[in-house]
Amino acid sequence: MITVKDLKKNFEDTEVLKGISYEVGKGEKIVVVGPSGSGKSTFLRCLTLLEMPTSGKIFLEDQEITDPKTDINKIRQQMGMVFQHFNLFNNLTIMDNITLAPVKLGLMKKEEAKENALQLLNRVNLPEKADSYPAQLSGGQKQRIAIVRSLAMNPKVMLFDEPTSALDPEMVGEVLAVMKELAESGMTMIVVTHEMAFAKEVANKVLFVDQGIIMEENTPEEFFDHPKSPRLQDFLSRVL
Amino acid sequence: MTEWWADVVAKFVAAFITKDRWRLYLNGLGLTMEIAFFAGIIGIILGIIIALCRLSRSRNGGKTFLSVIAGIYIDVIRGTPSVLQLLIMWFIIMKNTTNSVLVASLAFGINSGAYVAEIFRAGILAVDPGQTEAGRSVGLSKSQTMLYIVLPQAIKNALPPICNEFITLIKETAIVGYVGLSDLTRVANQITSRTYEAFMPLIGAAVIYFVVIKILTMLLGILERRLRKSDNR
Ligand SMILES: Nc1ncnc2c1ncn2[C@@H]1O[C@H](COP(=O)(O)OP(=O)(O)O)[C@@H](O)[C@H]1O
């Protein structure tokens, strides 16, 4: 589904990603963990060219994302992105947040998009918020809406960058529940998170990103029970 | 005492009542507002365009040609006196035009556009970059994201200072007498030279400006409170 070949990213002089290669299969759930500043966000953002990779290639199925001739807007329609700070459109109602892109990009008629949005809102138990504005929602509600906004585009893959890190503890569960449900539905997912329980339960593979490389990669069982590198052992001893 | 009072009344009558002179002030105020209004509209349209040009970036993040041009425009307008800009418009650029209201509106509009552009630029930059990232992430193009997400929020940010700029503009137009237009200030000045008495016409004109601007400022205050409320909706 997604193929990354020797991805490198520099910010001015600092090399943040030092050559990442990885392949994500259809329907796989990849959880990415690692210390803060190790390049996890940069990695995710490079996948949809929110950051321009310095070198390397990225493919979505057989389309090369990093090819300058590729229409990145078309690619992004197929890749949902969920941010730590939700980034709901503040000037629009929840309904318009969800329907804006499908309608303006000509994928759906307005009525059709609304119907689809209502179904999605029901799926996250927030149908009564359709006419609210983002500022009227709690953090957990905002993040569930942000997920729904991405889903409205019928993406092939969903990327999550620490979706629960900005939430009050009591709201983490409701967002993780939506993500688990999404995982069970067969969505391909790449999730950067510090929720180790989520990783153990949902992930097919867990990646340890450290110092700009994938330092270790394994099934959740092996990853957590038999970490190989000392840096991962050290990291896990601090977060578990 | 009565003599003094009679003198005040006589001066008042000479300044405002005789020959229906109050009509002249009214017409002057009308012209002032007309020029400010058209200049305001030109300024806002120009300001948005200039702000977007100013913020435009090429693929590699460098300034575009348009951005440089917009920067020069803003610099030149802000770096020269508006009286001179008006005179240049009247005597050089549009010297064949006889419609002096048009010339004045354009001159002030072009002047105001530079200030409005800076207000809009600040308004756009104040919108959380996360809004743009989210817009691009659902597949909207740069311009769609700007149009549907960033600009509405930027305009809301910019509305109070823009109204403020318009209020300033009303006072700024007091220099159109330089190109022969009888706005409120020039009318007061003309009446002064007719009645040989400066106090009543000048103070009168000042009071009229003050009242108009005070009313507009109060309306702006109401608008700002409304906007602040809608932030928490
Ligand atoms: N836009 C940027 N400009 C300069 N440096 C950046 C930028 N974004 C991230 N960095 C740097 O890149 C490194 C990795 O950042 P990030 O990918 O956000 O890490 P993580 O998400 O793992 O915490 C950090 O040292 C950060 O300071």
Ligand SMILES: [Mg+2]
């Ligand atoms: Mg991060």
